Amino acid sequence: MAEYVVPAPKRRRGRPRTGESDARDRIMAAAVEEFAEAGYDGATIRGIAARAGVDSALVHHHFGTKADLFGETIQAPMRPDLALPEILAGPRDRIGERIVRYILETWEQPEVRRRGVVLLRSAIGNKLTTPLLAGFLSRELLSRIARSLDTADADLRAALAASQIAGLLIARYVLRLPALAEASVDDLVDRIGPTIQRYLLG
Amino acid sequence: MAEYVVPAPKRRRGRPRTGESDARDRIMAAAVEEFAEAGYDGATIRGIAARAGVDSALVHHHFGTKADLFGETIQAPMRPDLALPEILAGPRDRIGERIVRYILETWEQPEVRRRGVVLLRSAIGNKLTTPLLAGFLSRELLSRIARSLDTADADLRAALAASQIAGLLIARYVLRLPALAEASVDDLVDRIGPTIQRYLLG
Numbered sequence: 001m002a003e004y005v006v007p008a009p010k011r012r013r014g015r016p017r018t019g020e021s022d023a024r025d026r027i028m029a030a031a032v033e034e035f036a037e038a039g040y041d042g043a044t045i046r047g048i049a050a051r052a053g054v055d056s057a058l059v060h061h062h063f064g065t066k067a068d069l070f071g072e073t074i075q076a077p078m079r080p081d082l083a084l085p086e087i088l089a090g091p092r093d094r095i096g097e098r099i100v101r102y103i104l105e106t107w108e109q110p111e112v113r114r115r116g117v118v119l120l121r122s123a124i125g126n127k128l129t130t131p132l133l134a135g136f137l138s139r140e141l142l143s144r145i146a147r148s149l150d151t152a153d154a155d156l157r158a159a160l161a162a163s164q165i166a167g168l169l170i171a172r173y174v175l176r177l178p179a180l181a182e183a184s185v186d187d188l189v190d191r192i193g194p195t196i197q198r199y200l201l202g
Numbered sequence: 203m204a205e206y207v208v209p210a211p212k213r214r215r216g217r218p219r220t221g222e223s224d225a226r227d228r229i230m231a232a233a234v235e236e237f238a239e240a241g242y243d244g245a246t247i248r249g250i251a252a253r254a255g256v257d258s259a260l261v262h263h264h265f266g267t268k269a270d271l272f273g274e275t276i277q278a279p280m281r282p283d284l285a286l287p288e289i290l291a292g293p294r295d296r297i298g299e300r301i302v303r304y305i306l307e308t309w310e311q312p313e314v315r316r317r318g319v320v321l322l323r324s325a326i327g328n329k330l331t332t333p334l335l336a337g338f339l340s341r342e343l344l345s346r347i348a349r350s351l352d353t354a355d356a357d358l359r360a361a362l363a364a365s366q367i368a369g370l371l372i373a374r375y376v377l378r379l380p381a382l383a384e385a386s387v388d389d390l391v392d393r394i395g396p397t398i399q400r401y402l403l404g
Contacts, residue, residue: 124376125327134377142379155381159373160393163382167369171361174326175336177344179357180365191362195397 024062026052031063031073036128040070040135067140074133077115078106081140088148096161096197097189103165104185107173117173124170137162149200160199168192226264228254233265233275238330242272242337269342276335279317280308283342290350298363298399299391305367306387309375319375326372339364351402362401370394 030051034043045066049056063069071079080103087098107113123133142162146154168188172180180188232253236245247268251258265271273281282305289300309315325335344364348356370390374382382390 121327121329124372125323127323130377134379137377138379142381156385156389156393159379159382162379163369163373164366164397165369166372166377167365167367170326170368170372171365175332175339175368177336177340177361177364179344180361183358187358191358191401194400195366198396199393 023052023054023058027054027059027062027069028073031069035070035073035132040132041139043070045069067136070136074119075115077112077119081144084141084144088145092201093197094193095200096195097193099161099165099196100168100193101185101189103169104188107169108185113173116169120166120169120174145200157200161196164192164195164199225254225256225260229256229261229264229271230275233271237272237275237334242334243341245272247271269338272338276321277317279314279321283346286343286346290347294403295399296395297402298397299395301363301367301398302370302395303387303391305371306390309371310387315375318371322368322371322376347402359402363398366394366397366401 027048030048031043034048034051038044038047043066045059046056048069049059052059059069063072067079067081070076083102087095087102090098107116119133122129124130142155142158145158145161149157151157168180171177172183172188229250232250233245236250236253240246240249245268247261248258250271251261254261261271265274269281269283272278285304289297289304292300309318321335324331326332344357344360347360347363351359353359370382373379374385374390
């Protein structure tokens with residue numbers, strides 16, 4: 001399993017080991033532990049700071065929000081939560097198309113794809129990692145999409161959209177089903193965009 | 203990783219070890235090796251028989267087709283390839299609904315779900331298992347659906363449907379996104395059936 005577990009933070013090359021980088025490394029190590037034990041929702045910046053023996057303010061200073069710190073610990077290849085406000089702000093009748101295009105254009109970048117595949121394999125193949133990534137997705141992505149929809153069944157709508165996006169990424173980039181792996185981004189946006197649109201707002 | 207690899211065949215309890223059960227075990231062990239090394243498409247009954255030191259006819263006698271034997275080696279919790287003719291034979295305008303209902307009603311059975319989740323985790327988490335399951339799906343399921351559709355882009359249509367089904371199973375049963383895990387089968391058939399229908403025939 002070693003290949004797919006959450007990676008330990010790497011020391012940056014060429015950077016002299018100072019008190020500051022030492023604290024940074026201790027915070028990262030503490031975050032990996034805290035997320036693994038408490039899950040995404042249960043983990044707190046305060047708890048991570050306590051494990052690292054530093055002040056909460058120093059964690060915020062080095063890493064920003066809990067979502068930012070989580071993104072660092074899993075070496076997140078993309079940060080859909082940061083792109084979300086812009087995607088949600090555009091015309092409502094083309095939101096499905098925008099979501100599919102954003103995801104695919106990001107994953108077409110070789111480095112994003114490489115790390116994204118490792119992350120997907122880890123999140124699904126490893127029982128310990130699964131609830132961690134599901135928690136992050138639910139909290140930082142799906143619940144925000146749901147709030148923007150403002151309908152009674154918004155949580156289910158957001159989860160249905162997530163199921164198609166997850167399935168698309170797995171079928172195209174992990175299973176590499178030939179017809180899907182060979183399709184153009186534009187073709188997939190045309191075919192899958194309306195599905196996401198209908199799930200969210202249909 | 204040991205938890206998610208293709209399991210070795212278990213000896214059946216209470217069954218006396220005879221020459222016949224010995225040959226059966228050797229065939230199963232040979233099949234696991236052959237599928238792992240040659241992939242689903244590359245594996246042959248003849249090659250498996252040779253590895254096991256038996257005649258091809260004996261392999262067919264004990265296990266049927268290559269798809270049947272593969273189903274045994276992965277302890278397949280369901281055999282969608284066997285249900286497919288019936289699903290494809292019904293009214294064309296409700297094929298999406300029938301596919302989603304068949305999948306969900308099967309996975310709602312606790313034993314199918316338990317083994318299905320292990321299989322999904324293995325197929326996605328393990329680099330060696332991924333192409334094996336993708337090969338089986340492509341050959342025994344998607345290419346048959348595509349042939350029945352009889353359109354120029356049938357392979358892509360079948361793969362898109364597979365992406366939504368895979369994403370549904372992962373989001374509901376592996377990630378357990380709350381809104382999706384709690385939804386009723388009927389509700390999901392109503393919401394996802396039209397997606398599969400449009401991908402295949404829209």
